[in-house]
Amino acid sequence: MDFSSNSQATPEWSIKEISAYLKHTSITQTRAYIARIFGVDGTSSYLGGQNGEKIKRWLSDVGIAAPFEELFLIDVSCHCGAVCFTVDVAPVEVNACECSICWRxxxxxxxxxxxxxTFPADIDSTDTYTDMCNEHRLEFHRCSFCGCVTHWRAVDGSQPRIGVNALMMPPDLIAEARFLRNGQPAE
Structure with a gap:
């Protein structure tokens, strides 16, 4: 069987062939295959209701042992892999902030x-730098080893969100996202 990125699993394949295909594809290709087979779109469609139960049974039949919800988590990682965490859905939008720190x-x-x-309990391989960014005091995290900036958090809790550097995600996931510049649609 050809497991190159151009190969497409087909519904006519046996369970054994589908299982082998899925074990040699990216998570994005696996999601796309599941979406095509089950006619779903978006993480909530995968996880909810009858679709979720059907997909869980099917994954079990093809030998995918990962917990169902974990299969759809997005891995975020610095270049060397010392800083790894997950987000629960691919970004719909990515923002190129042009404040002085983000620009750099x-x-x-x-x-x-x-x-x-979701960060692992033992994540201790980041250095931090605290700065003002658009009127918020943010703590920027970067890998202590390879130097990749992975995420930021608000220092004072004023911002109930985390900024994740989407460039630390698989490229095919961010290719689908809408591109913003300073929070506005880019032209």
């Missing part, structure tokens, strides 16, 4: 409510 970091920010971002 060159980040594309995806914004999440805190419960949507």
């Amino acid at each position: 970091y060159g980040a594309l920010w995806a914004y999440y409510d805190e419960p949507s971002v």
